[in-house]
Amino acid sequence: MTDVVSPSPFDPSSALPLATPLARAAERRAVPGELARALADDATRVLLVHRAKVPVVTVGAPDAAAEDVGWGAGPQAAATQRLDLLPAAAVRDPAFGAPSDAQPVARWLLLCETGGAAVLALVVPDSADASTPGIEGIAPQDPWSALLRDRGWRTVREAAVTVAPEEAALAAEATALAQWHDRSPRCPHCGEPTVVVDGGWVRRCEAEGISHFPRTDPAVIMAVVDADDRLLLGRSTAWPEGRFSTLAGFVEPGESAEQAVRREVGEESGVEVGDVVFRASQPWPFPSSLMLGFRAVARTTALRADGVELAELRWVTRGELADQVAAGALLPPGRVSIARALIEEWFGGPLPEVAKES
Ligand SMILES: [Zn+2]
CATH class of the missing domain: 3.90.79.10 (Nucleoside Triphosphate Pyrophosphohydrolase)
Known part of the structure; x- marks a missing residue:
């Protein structure tokens, strides 16, 4: 047997689910003030990440709040849902934490760009609960609960079969990075707490002056x-x-x-x-x-x-x-x-x- 890969019209290297390229904008990550600047920009979109899930909306649903940011249905025209990407203005409440260049916890992550605008992740604390009830129909006081409620939370595996390929890749990037932060609060070498820098792509051990990078x-x-x-x-x-x-x-x-x-x-x-x-x-x-x-x-x-x-x-x-x-x-x-x-x-x-x- 000489040809180990038989000729096939099916090429798995083209557009595997979750593998669609994104404009990751790595050059922006270490720019001072970049996260804060992105949040102040009305063109910026924000993806909530909660317990490794992301919110989706059904395309064409009358209550679909998410607008099209340029990622159409893509090759699988069957995309029936979209990521519920929020405008930056919806999450500027200081209760969600101000995005800084050195975050004590990984709250804001710089994910990519689309159409020249930044896409951020806002990592919801595990303690936040979408089911916290309001009082007699009044929205709950807790801003996290209000933000989480009434959204269609999906795992990446679930969303990957219903949203556009770029959005599936974005969900994969966001949840992978958020889960690394969740599992890596301390320096794996000396055990000291680390700070989150470079738009969420590095954890820095101040005690030792060393950087830790997302694990794959x-x-x-x-x-x-x-x-x-x-x-x-x-x-x-x-x-x-x-x-x-x-x-x-x-x-x-x-x-x-x-x-x-x-x-x-x-x-x-x-x-x-x-x-x-x-x-x-x-x-x-x-x-x-x-x-x-x-x-x-x-x-x-x-x-x-x-x-x-x-x-x-x-x-x-x-x-x-x-x-x-x-x-x-x-x-x-x-x-x-x-x-x-x-x-x-x-x-x-x-x-x-x-x-x-x-
Ligand atoms: Zn250390």
Whole structure:
């Protein structure tokens, strides 16, 4: 076998969900006063982030407050929702915290630009609660509660299938960064509290004068194919009967991604892998992964599920996969994931429609 990646009209490197490029405006992050200036600008839009969720509105709904800021429906014209991006004026209440160049907690984050205007995240404190009741229909006194109430909160995974690709990428960026801050209040070296600088992209340890940067954990995910062009699928011990995906695992310290592919496949299935070819990557902010997608060629075919991570393994031909998916006997990974793209690249096109999909 010389050509490990068979010709395919389906290119997973184009517009993977969550991987749409944004104008991140990194040059603005360290400019003194930039966050405050952005909040004072009426053109600025603000994305609320609350417990790894973002608010959405239904497109065309009569009460849709969010306006179109230039991210149309995009390639998936089926975008039925939009991120509920607020005008800066809606969140200038000092109760939400003044954006400063050195924030004690990560409240304001500079996410990107669209149409020349900044997009900020406002990270809502975990303690804020959208369900705090008002008194007899009067809005609650707590400004956070008033801000949170009556919004359509969605996880990134949920929003990714209903909003435009750029908005899905924005939601991924915002929640990934907010979750890093939430998990990293102190210096991991000396334990002292850190301050948030550079528009939310750096945490600075004043005690040691060192900077810490947002963490991203590389993971490999691979379509393993044997000499008969069959695909290896596995079922996690945490999944119900019938649900299958490609194998995946984290890259270990001191290991290359290609080594991680061979090690993970060996550990989880007993299959020995030869050639490994990178295909595409995808941010996976649950909370901080970067999925590195590969095609890998199997040298052996005997399967041995480890019983710890994987309960079941199988080789499938294209015909078997199509039949089992169409019959609802095999549940493939959802459309948001790179796993689906890797499988469909091998398959040669979209998988058959199924009645139910996670
Ligand atoms: Zn330190």
